[in-house]
Amino acid sequence: MTGSREKEKTYSGFEQGPIRPPSEARSLLIRITRNCPWNRCAFCPVYKGEKFSLRPKDHVIQDIDAVSRHVSALRRMGNSQGQISQEDLNAYAAARDVSDRPAFYAAMNWFACGMESVFLLDANSLIIKPADLVDILRHLKTCFPWVSRITSYARSHTVARISDDDLSAIARSGLNRIHIGLESGADEVLAFVKKGADKKTQITAGQKVKKAGMELSEYVMPGLGGKKWSRIHALETADALNQIDPDFIRIRTLAIPGSVRLYDDIAAGCFEKLTDVETAEELLLFLENLDGIASQIKSDHILNLFEEVDGKLPEGKDRMTGVIREFLSMPPRQRMLYQVGRRVGLFSRLKDVHDPALLKRAEAVCREYGITPENVDDMITELMKRFI
């Protein structure tokens, strides 16, 4: 964070960051900070080589004001059903200064999506002074009083250090959901991947978010312990989540692009990646050990082998574990076809392997690329790199 708090005086226009959770696809994105203040996780390619910085509060306020101006203009342009002609939109866009267009496009997309939610970028908005965050949230609520959800990513290490009073003030000002990358509850795994937070800190942070009255979404990463720590990763992650009881548990299976440290670790022989079958076994163990919580499990990423492992605990547990058991009991060739069909976007459910038309296409992909039950995991690794 060296130099990150240096005063940046000149406003250089509306900004957006590189990523947001899939569930925030319809949200207005407001950038509070740039990049990640930690940036050391061994599996994460997102901010590599990018320097963290805080955006001055008044620059964030100017971004919000710009969107607010455009939203007001869009509302005036709309007919009684809120529809705007393409001609009017083109004329309005053409009349904007080039520097004002990013805010306009953000406003237009948000307007088209119903303007219900806002997501604060980038990786850890809660690192700014709580009083500044409260001011930004209040300004958002003043400009867009109809918004029902304001959300942010946050690191456990940061949240654990914020006082309960400050977290409550942040929640009262409108931040009502936080996404935390738990990844694992196992200290061995967290230390190995340099997550910068141990199990105790992760639990403290999660419990504090819940206590402040905000919704909590925790990301877990099947496969992150590799072969060495697969079992303890599953058990300790389940145990941490059992103590937190988050509203959402989001599954994001490990994928390893060439730009991250784990890639070099594999080459150096100090990390062994799980096969899909081993990852499924680990996921099954993890789910079986979730106990006494009412979280919603979400599998909303193409990196995940099972889109169907998605449901509410505790009532959905048997159905979700049943999906994995069924996969594990498939003959190797059928399992391979499911793996490939899922990763090329043909299948979304296990039963899709029984659809003759889809199956034919999956078989064609296997033939074209020479995929067999023996080499399927290597081929899948290559396919998954496209989605990271």
Ligand code: SF4
């Ligand atoms: S804290 Fe999040 S954004 Fe930062 S390096 Fe780790 S995973 Fe990536």
